[in-house]
Amino acid sequence: MEAQKSVDLYIEFLRTRRSIRKYRNEPVPLDLILKVLDVARYAPSARNIQPWEFIVVTDSVVKNRLAEVYPWPQPIRGAPVGIVVICDSKSSPNTYQQDCANSINYIMLAAHAYGLGTVWQGILRDEERLQVQRILNIPSEKVPIAIIAVGWPAEKPEPRSRKPLEEIVYINSYGNRVK
Numbered sequence: 001m002e003a004q005k006s007v008d009l010y011i012e013f014l015r016t017r018r019s020i021r022k023y024r025n026e027p028v029p030l031d032l033i034l035k036v037l038d039v040a041r042y043a044p045s046a047r048n049i050q051p052w053e054f055i056v057v058t059d060s061v062v063k064n065r066l067a068e069v070y071p072w073p074q075p076i077r078g079a080p081v082g083i084v085v086i087c088d089s090k091s092s093p094n095t096y097q098q099d100c101a102n103s104i105n106y107i108m109l110a111a112h113a114y115g116l117g118t119v120w121q122g123i124l125r126d127e128e129r130l131q132v133q134r135i136l137n138i139p140s141e142k143v144p145i146a147i148i149a150v151g152w153p154a155e156k157p158e159p160r161s162r163k164p165l166e167e168i169v170y171i172n173s174y175g176n177r178v179k
């Protein structure tokens with residue numbers, strides 16, 4: 001009974017993470033960010049290479065420079081903290097993007113557990129990547145793939161819609177729907 005309750009709570013926890021783009025004007029202690037990043041270390045990675053590194057950005061001048069990399073407004077500008085996720089493309093040339101994406105999910109879920117809001121900002125275009133590398137002095141073989149804006153939530157967004165299970169699940173062969 002107790003075990004079932006914990007399972008239900010954990011599933012509910014996973015389902016209630018939302019991207020948060022508005023934050024209270026309150027600092028987030030560095031210790032708490034380090035606790036979140038401590039959890040990120042447990043994300044799975046191919047051959048357990050763990051090709052991730054993280055830059056915690058609290059300086060508002062640097063945050064604004066990161067925000068200016070994008071042609072449209074991004075939540076990092078109003079967030080007390082940004083975490084830039086950097087991946088070592090040399091040590092894991094085939095899987096670094098996937099490995100680091102796992103660490104990002106761990107960061108967002110650990111932050112959610114501590115009551116913090118996050119949103120994943122992709123560093124998608126070469127131009128964005130080069131600018132972020134320049135701003136943060138990141139060596140060329142280390143690829144920044146995302147900035148995670150972090151702060152105490154100042155909004156409670158409605159859940160975004162999700163595709164129904166029957167649209168995305170097949171059994172044994174593509175197209176063979178479960179329902």
Ligand SMILES: Cc1cc2nc3c(=O)[nH]c(=O)nc-3n(C[C@H](O)[C@H](O)[C@H](O)COP(=O)(O)O)c2cc1C
Pocket residue numbers: 017018019020021074075119120121122160
């Ligand atoms: C690879 C990736 C890139 C994203 N980039 C941005 C972004 O640049 N700006 C932003 O506001 N949200 C960004 N998001 C957040 C998504 O918009 C969000 O996760 C999605 O709409 C689902 O909403 P939810 O996270 O609240 O469930 C990104 C998410 C992912 C996985």
